[in-house]
Amino acid sequence: MPVLEVINLQKNFGNLEVLKGIDFSLEKGEALSIIGSSGSGKTTLLRCLNFLERPDAGRILINGETIFDADDPSTLSESEIRKKRLHFGLVFQDFNLFPQYTALQNVILAPELLARSRADYNSNKKAILNEIDNEARRLLAQMGLTDKLGYYPHQLSGGQKQRVAIARALAMGPDILCFDEPTSALDPELTGEVLKVIRSLADKNTTMIIVTHEMQFARELSNRVIFMDDGLVVEQGSPKEVFGNPKEERTKQFLSRYNN
Amino acid sequence: MQFSVIIGRLLESFVLNCEIFIITLAFGLPLGLIIAFGSMSRFKPLSWLVKIFVWIIRGTPLMLQVIVVFYVPGLLWGWRSFGRLEAAIIAFIINYACYFSEIYRGGIESIPRGQYEAGQVLGMTKTQIFFKITLLQVIKRITPPMGNEVITLVKDTSLARIIANKEIIMMAQEYSAKGLIWPLFSTAIFFLVFVGVLTIILGRLERRLDFFR
Ligand SMILES: Nc1ncnc2c1ncn2[C@@H]1O[C@H](COP(=O)(O)OP(=O)(O)OP(=O)(O)O)[C@@H](O)[C@H]1O
Numbered sequence: 001m002p003v004l005e006v007i008n009l010q011k012n013f014g015n016l017e018v019l020k021g022i023d024f025s026l027e028k029g030e031a032l033s034i035i036g037s038s039g040s041g042k043t044t045l046l047r048c049l050n051f052l053e054r055p056d057a058g059r060i061l062i063n064g065e066t067i068f069d070a071d072d073p074s075t076l077s078e079s080e081i082r083k084k085r086l087h088f089g090l091v092f093q094d095f096n097l098f099p100q101y102t103a104l105q106n107v108i109l110a111p112e113l114l115a116r117s118r119a120d121y122n123s124n125k126k127a128i129l130n131e132i133d134n135e136a137r138r139l140l141a142q143m144g145l146t147d148k149l150g151y152y153p154h155q156l157s158g159g160q161k162q163r164v165a166i167a168r169a170l171a172m173g174p175d176i177l178c179f180d181e182p183t184s185a186l187d188p189e190l191t192g193e194v195l196k197v198i199r200s201l202a203d204k205n206t207t208m209i210i211v212t213h214e215m216q217f218a219r220e221l222s223n224r225v226i227f228m229d230d231g232l233v234v235e236q237g238s239p240k241e242v243f244g245n246p247k248e249e250r251t252k253q254f255l256s257r258y259n260n
Numbered sequence: 261m262q263f264s265v266i267i268g269r270l271l272e273s274f275v276l277n278c279e280i281f282i283i284t285l286a287f288g289l290p291l292g293l294i295i296a297f298g299s300m301s302r303f304k305p306l307s308w309l310v311k312i313f314v315w316i317i318r319g320t321p322l323m324l325q326v327i328v329v330f331y332v333p334g335l336l337w338g339w340r341s342f343g344r345l346e347a348a349i350i351a352f353i354i355n356y357a358c359y360f361s362e363i364y365r366g367g368i369e370s371i372p373r374g375q376y377e378a379g380q381v382l383g384m385t386k387t388q389i390f391f392k393i394t395l396l397q398v399i400k401r402i403t404p405p406m407g408n409e410v411i412t413l414v415k416d417t418s419l420a421r422i423i424a425n426k427e428i429i430m431m432a433q434e435y436s437a438k439g440l441i442w443p444l445f446s447t448a449i450f451f452l453v454f455v456g457v458l459t460i461i462l463g464r465l466e467r468r469l470d471f472f473r
């Protein structure tokens with residue numbers, strides 16, 4: 001059973017149809033790249049999955065369970081959404097770290113707040129907080145940031161900030177980690193370090209959806225590629241198929257812009 | 261009359277200025293936040309009403325507002341008037357709350373949407389996002405403009421004399437009427453010292469918040 005199924009997802013902004021019925025699914029441990037030209041709706045799709053936008057139609061299923069159905073109001077309440085969005089993590093293009101917290105505090109904040117609603121929080125507080133702290137340190141070490149734990153975001157480079165943001169998202173233990181052009185706000189010499197940690201996540205079979213303009217990276221890293229154009233999935237398949245032997249005219253046109 | 265006696269009298273009357281200052285801040289700062297939320301309300305009629313109110317208060321002289329609060333309830337509705345000090349303080353609180361509200365609003369609206377969204381995606385509630393993420397960033401951003409308002413307030417307290425509150429300048433003017441001019445000029449020193457102390461405190465606060473950007 002796929003970990004994620006998206007069925008006929010639609011989103012309009014006023015009269016503008018941005019997503020016109022998106023269907024795809026994702027297996028556990030898979031890395032899915034989404035490519036497509038500017039304005040095709042890639043960001044909007046990720047924002048819908050993370051409940052930052054409310055789709056106008058369609059369904060989202062996690063492990064076969066409907067977590068969002070545009071026709072079923074009971075899946076739309078705010079507290080429901082807050083629980084269900086934790087299936088997803090989102091890494092933003094421009095990091096959005098919290099400036100008043102250190103790298104470590106950025107990673108710890110949300111897990112700590114969430115832990116407060118645990119039944120055993122009061123009786124077990126110390127152990128819980130300790131565990132959260134250890135996990136945050138482990139994740140930051142995995143991101144190669146052991147020596148930056150106490151740094152504030154303004155003291156970090158773009159690449160370091162983005163790695164903190166990845167650790168922060170992972171700390172919530174999402175089923176699916178989404179990246180929205182994680183390197184496009186970075187200087188070229190800093191993209192490598194971020195791509196490297198994403199690659200290491202892929203090697204550990206982290207389930208991921210990556211919106212990217214780094215074609216080479218998408219080709220090497222992903223198990224599957226989706227090409228989006230004008231609010232629709234135009235083509236999907238293995239990187240070999242989509243990059244090596246695209247069937248659709250629009251895919252060919254799009255890719256030819258990257259090849260020369 | 262003796263120098264020290266006059267200075268003592270001036271100091272006594274300056275207590276009134278300080279009172280107006282402290283009470284205006286104590287009530288104006290929270291009231292300003294409420295007004296700010298009103299003007300940012302998604303319920304349009306409320307936000308318009310609040311915006312018009314803020315426009316009227318910011319668009320007319322504080323001196324006039326003091327007079328209105330003192331005389332109008334009695335003249336129009338035959339109510340028992342507020343006391344002189346009460347009336348002045350009420351006018352000050354309303355006036356400054358409106359200015360504060362605009363500063364709060366500017367501060368809150370200047371926080372990038374990505375900050376809220378990052379909090380949401382991490383499963384935080386709206387309350388948690390406000391207290392754990394936005395609040396300190398807002399405080400940092402509004403400290404300099406708030407500081408300016410607070411310093412203006414120190415000097416504005418002397419407007420209370422328009423309805424015969426015996427604050428420091430009114431007291432000094434009584435001496436000028438008797439031909440003694442130096443007390444009036446010396447009031448400047450009281451304001452300068454007060455503002456000087458405030459400037460130091462505000463500077464400290466800004467530096468305390470310097471650890472992040
Ligand atoms: N909040 C919004 N209100 C109105 N229109 C929007 C909004 N967000 C996105 N759009 C529009 O939706 C369309 C798709 O935008 P989206 O950001 O999803 O594209 P994208 O594929 O991520 O593009 P890019 O590669 O440039 O990031 C665009 O035409 C955009 O102008």
Ligand SMILES: [Mg+2]
Nearest residue numbers: 042043044180
């Ligand atoms: Mg985008």
